[in-house]
Amino acid sequence: MDRDQQWATLVRFLARGEPALRIGLLSGRRRHGKSYLLRALTEAAGGLYVTAVQEEGRRPAQRRFAAALARFAGLPASAVELDDWQQILTTALELVERHRSSGTAPLLVIDELPYLLDHSPEIPSLLQHLYDDSQLGRTPGGRLILCGSAMSVMTELLSGSRALRGRVALDMRLGPFDYRQAAALWGVADPEVALRLHAVLGGAPGYRQLVQDDPPATVEQFGSWVQENLLDPDLGLFTRSETEHLLREDPRITRRTLYYDILTAVASGAGTPAKIGSMIGRERTALTHALDVLESAGYLRRDQDMLRQRNTVITVTDPIIRFNQLITVPYSDLLERHEAAAVWQASTATFAAQILGPHVEELARTWTRLFATREVFDGQPLGIVGSAAVHDGAGRARHEVDVLALAAGEQPRVRGGRIALIGEAKATAQRRTPGDLTRLERIRAVLAEDGHDTGDAVLAIFSLTGFSPDLRLLADQRDDVRLIDVNTLYGRAEP
Known part of the structure; x- marks a missing residue:
C-alpha cells in the first residue's frame, strides 16, 4: 500500500536515460520499508539484490557478495571466489547486464551499504571510477541503487568533495506513512484508537509485523494492548530495545547515555539547547555535536517560528522514541519485573499531557x-x-x-x-x-x-x-x- 509515487520514480529511474551506469540512493529510518520496496523492484526488473550484514568483517562480506553473484548466475555458492571489491562490483554489473529482463535497464541493489563502509570505506571511490568509465563505454552500464538506514552516512555520500557527489541521479528518502495511511495499514476503524496508536508507534510500517496481537478495537482496550505489546521486555517491540536499535544505526552515536539524556529532555518539553543543558546538567555548548547528530539522523527536528526570527524549537520526531523516553525509561526496573499494568497506570497523566497533547x-x-x-x-x-x-x-x-x-x-x-x-x-x-x-x-x-x-x-x-x-x-x-x-x-x- 502507498508508495505509488516512490514506485513510479524508481520505475522511471530504470526506464529512462542513457544505457551508461546511473546511480541512485535510497535512505530512510529502520522499519520504513526500504528493503521491501527494493526487493519488489528487483524482482520486477529481474535484477540482483544484495544486502550487507552488520558487524561482519571485510572478508566475510566479500564472500557473501560473491556467493550472491554465483546464485544469481545459477552456479553453486562456492563457484565464485573474489577478494577485491573492484572485481566484485564490476562482475556484479556485468552479470545483471547479461541477465537483464527485456524492456528494462540492468539493476543491481546494494542494501545496508553503511555496514560495508565500516570496513571498506573505499567502495564509493571504486563506484566513482566505475561510473566515470561507464560514461566512456569502458565498463558495464545499467542502474545501481545504494540503500541504507544510517541517515548520516547516506547523506555524507553526497557532501563536499565526496566521490559520488555529482554522480547520483536519484536521491530518495523514504519516510513513514502519514497517520491516515497508518490507520489503514493497521486496519483500525475507530479514529480515536488510530490516533493513539499513531501517537506511540508513528507511521513506520515495519512495526505491523512485529506486534503479536491485533490492534485494539476500542479506546478502552488501548491501555491493555500497550502493556502487552510495547511494555513487555520479552517481546521484540519492547520500546527500550527498539530505541537502542535505532540509535545504534548511526555510527557516530557511541556514548549513548548522553543521547538518551538529550532525547528525554526534549521529550519532556525542553525545546532549546539552553533548556536541554539545564535539565541534564551540561553546558549548552557541550551539546552542539550531539544535537546535530540526532537531527541529521532524523530523531530530532528544529522548527522555526512562522512569523518572526527567534530560536528554533527542538522536538522529538519519532513517536516510539518519545514514548520510550517518557514512559519506558523512567520505569525500567518495574518493567523488568513485568509490572506493566502498574507502569501504565502511573503514566496515564504523562501520556495525556506529554504524548497525546503534542501529538494532536x-x-x-x-x-x-x-x-x-x-x-x-x-x-x-x-x-x-x-x-x-x-x-x-x-x-x-x-x-x-x-x-x-x-x-x-x-x-x-x-x-x-x-x-x-x-x-x-x-x-x-x-x-x-x-x-x-x-x-x-x-x-x-x-x-x-x-x-x-x-x-x-x-x-x-x-x-x-x-x-x-x-x-x-x-x-x-x-x-x-x-x-x-x-x-x-x-x-x-x-x-
Whole structure:
C-alpha cells in the first residue's frame, strides 16, 4: 500500500536515460520499508539484490557478495571466489547486464551499504571510477541503487568533495506513512484508537509485523494492548530495545547515555539547547555535536517560528522514541519485573499531557498540510504550515498558535504576507467552547495590526473531545470557522 509515487520514480529511474551506469540512493529510518520496496523492484526488473550484514568483517562480506553473484548466475555458492571489491562490483554489473529482463535497464541493489563502509570505506571511490568509465563505454552500464538506514552516512555520500557527489541521479528518502495511511495499514476503524496508536508507534510500517496481537478495537482496550505489546521486555517491540536499535544505526552515536539524556529532555518539553543543558546538567555548548547528530539522523527536528526570527524549537520526531523516553525509561526496573499494568497506570497523566497533547497538535499541522486544501479550501493550495508565537501588546499576552498556514507562494517571517489559516489544537478532556473562537479572533486581529494580510484567514479549532453546542451553532453560521474533530482528521466526516 502507498508508495505509488516512490514506485513510479524508481520505475522511471530504470526506464529512462542513457544505457551508461546511473546511480541512485535510497535512505530512510529502520522499519520504513526500504528493503521491501527494493526487493519488489528487483524482482520486477529481474535484477540482483544484495544486502550487507552488520558487524561482519571485510572478508566475510566479500564472500557473501560473491556467493550472491554465483546464485544469481545459477552456479553453486562456492563457484565464485573474489577478494577485491573492484572485481566484485564490476562482475556484479556485468552479470545483471547479461541477465537483464527485456524492456528494462540492468539493476543491481546494494542494501545496508553503511555496514560495508565500516570496513571498506573505499567502495564509493571504486563506484566513482566505475561510473566515470561507464560514461566512456569502458565498463558495464545499467542502474545501481545504494540503500541504507544510517541517515548520516547516506547523506555524507553526497557532501563536499565526496566521490559520488555529482554522480547520483536519484536521491530518495523514504519516510513513514502519514497517520491516515497508518490507520489503514493497521486496519483500525475507530479514529480515536488510530490516533493513539499513531501517537506511540508513528507511521513506520515495519512495526505491523512485529506486534503479536491485533490492534485494539476500542479506546478502552488501548491501555491493555500497550502493556502487552510495547511494555513487555520479552517481546521484540519492547520500546527500550527498539530505541537502542535505532540509535545504534548511526555510527557516530557511541556514548549513548548522553543521547538518551538529550532525547528525554526534549521529550519532556525542553525545546532549546539552553533548556536541554539545564535539565541534564551540561553546558549548552557541550551539546552542539550531539544535537546535530540526532537531527541529521532524523530523531530530532528544529522548527522555526512562522512569523518572526527567534530560536528554533527542538522536538522529538519519532513517536516510539518519545514514548520510550517518557514512559519506558523512567520505569525500567518495574518493567523488568513485568509490572506493566502498574507502569501504565502511573503514566496515564504523562501520556495525556506529554504524548497525546503534542501529538494532536502535530496531526493538526499534518492535516492542514496534506488534507485541508481538498477538504476545506476547495482545491486551492496552501503554502507553508507551522506554528508561531504572537505577542499581543495591548492585551499583555503571548499567544502560542498551534497551526498557522500561509497562502500559497508566501514566505515565512515576512511582514505583510497572506495568512490562510489560524488554528488551535487541544487534546484535553473538556470540549471546546466559544472562548476558544474568541481567542483565535483576537490573534487574527493582532496579526492584522502587525501588518499581515488576514482578510481571508480561516479560524480552525481542533479537538480530540469535540465541541460545545453553542460553539457548533456559531461555526454553522460563519464561513470563516472550521471545527475539526478526530473523525474529520481521519477523513470520516465533513469539516
